[in-house]
Amino acid sequence: MNKVELLAPAGNLEKAKMAIDFNANAIYLGGKKYSLRARANNFSLDEIKEVISYAHKNKAKVYLVTNILCHNGMTKDFKPYIKQLMALKPDGFICADPYIMNVIHTNYPNVDIHVSTQQSICNSKSALWWHKSVGATRVVTAREVDFINLAKMTKALKNKMEVEYFVHGALCVGYSGHCMMSNNLSLRDANVGGCAHSCRWNWELKDKNGKLISKKFTMSTKDICHVCHLSKLIEAGIASFKVEGRMKSLHYIATICNNYSHALKDYYANRLNAKRIKMYENDLAKAANRDTSFAWFNGQPTQKQMLYRDVQKPLTQNFAFIVDKKVKGGYDIISKNFFTCNNTFEVFGKNHDLISNIKIISLYDVKEKMAVDRVNKPMYHYIIKTKAKLDIGDIGRITK
Numbered sequence: 001m002n003k004v005e006l007l008a009p010a011g012n013l014e015k016a017k018m019a020i021d022f023n024a025n026a027i028y029l030g031g032k033k034y035s036l037r038a039r040a041n042n043f044s045l046d047e048i049k050e051v052i053s054y055a056h057k058n059k060a061k062v063y064l065v066t067n068i069l070c071h072n073g074m075t076k077d078f079k080p081y082i083k084q085l086m087a088l089k090p091d092g093f094i095c096a097d098p099y100i101m102n103v104i105h106t107n108y109p110n111v112d113i114h115v116s117t118q119q120s121i122c123n124s125k126s127a128l129w130w131h132k133s134v135g136a137t138r139v140v141t142a143r144e145v146d147f148i149n150l151a152k153m154t155k156a157l158k159n160k161m162e163v164e165y166f167v168h169g170a171l172c173v174g175y176s177g178h179c180m181m182s183n184n185l186s187l188r189d190a191n192v193g194g195c196a197h198s199c200r201w202n203w204e205l206k207d208k209n210g211k212l213i214s215k216k217f218t219m220s221t222k223d224i225c226h227v228c229h230l231s232k233l234i235e236a237g238i239a240s241f242k243v244e245g246r247m248k249s250l251h252y253i254a255t256i257c258n259n260y261s262h263a264l265k266d267y268y269a270n271r272l273n274a275k276r277i278k279m280y281e282n283d284l285a286k287a288a289n290r291d292t293s294f295a296w297f298n299g300q301p302t303q304k305q306m307l308y309r310d311v312q313k314p315l316t317q318n319f320a321f322i323v324d325k326k327v328k329g330g331y332d333i334i335s336k337n338f339f340t341c342n343n344t345f346e347v348f349g350k351n352h353d354l355i356s357n358i359k360i361i362s363l364y365d366v367k368e369k370m371a372v373d374r375v376n377k378p379m380y381h382y383i384i385k386t387k388a389k390l391d392i393g394d395i396g397r398i399t400k
């Protein structure tokens with residue numbers, strides 16, 4: 001059995017490298033054109049080249065996202081653009097528009113084409129249509145497919161197409177790629193990456209007589225978290241576990257990749273049990289201040305299971321530092337937030353489980369060449385002394 005791929009989002013170069021450092025097997029990212037998430041810092045050609053080189057050196061793959069739905073007038077530049085992208089040797093393309101897929105397949109018949117979730121594919125016959133029409137090698141299913149039907153799809157597509165499934169992150173209240181709410185309310189086209197997240201605004205909900213039912217109603221959905229379903233999904237034949245979030249923070253990417261990659265490692269070592277799943281769920285909850293759900297996994301969810309209400313959960317953990325190197329007497333860290341020697345920390349990393357209750361014995365400001373009792377500049381080097389054993393690349397969070 002091939003090992004399942006952990007596929008992470010990359011909104012910029014730093015996040016791309018972070019995802020790979022935290023053991024994502026593949027990343028997906030957009031160039032400056034033809035990619036959704038118009039407000040993510042999409043990649044220049046030079047950056048794509050750099051990230052592909054970094055990924056391939058670390059045995060990870062890079063899928064380029066060209067998944068907008070083209071309006072007339074958007075098609076003419078695609079052929080020269082795809083030629084530039086192909087020269088960079090990506091591992092595949094994620095596409096939604098038939099024109100884009102057809103151009104790629106006709107000109108580069110051996111390149112992998114993944115049908116984006118923007119096509120909302122919920123059955124194997126639709127997936128096979130894309131396989132036969134434009135040579136698609138993978139389908140990213142709609143997030144609305146339940147587990148029973150997902151398993152039927154992977155069975156029907158075996159040896160023809162891979163199936164990629166969203167395991168973590170946000171989802172639309174409508175089918176992805178079919179929502180006009182943002183276009184209508186803010187003139188920002190969700191289908192070319194400009195979504196204003198209108199479904200997440202605070203709305204007034206009234207009954208048919210105009211009587212106010214709720215002053216603060218949102219259609220926003222809870223995020224998905226499927227870490228407890230990993231075994232089931234692997235055994236059903238899913239090829240790739242996708243994480244949503246090209247707009248999310250560095251800390252989010254590191255936390256999600258770290259927990260899912262550890263959970264997958266546990267699965268293949270036969271030690272993914274209820275206790276460890278709980279540990280991963282607890283840590284994943286620290287990545288975002290939003291409730292999570294299983295969404296459509298068990299069939300049609302209830303409103304309570306699915307809709308995110310006006311719950312404002314403050315973040316309890318702050319991203320404090322990254323360990324850059326080991327030095328004599330401590331660790332050289334890059335600061336990410338304000339903290340003092342009186343704070344308590346926890347640290348996660350790819351080589352160990354979460355280490356809690358860490359105290360910093362002393363702090364040294366590398367630039368100012370002096371001992372200090374607080375970090376008050378982000379992105380500066382400090383040397384910390386602690387009794388905890390840390391690794392390069394570990395991430396520290398403030399807990400108290």
Ligand code: SF4
Pocket residue numbers: 171172173174177179180181182190195196197198199200
């Ligand atoms: S408005 Fe909401 S449902 Fe519509 S595309 Fe944007 S996030 Fe998705």
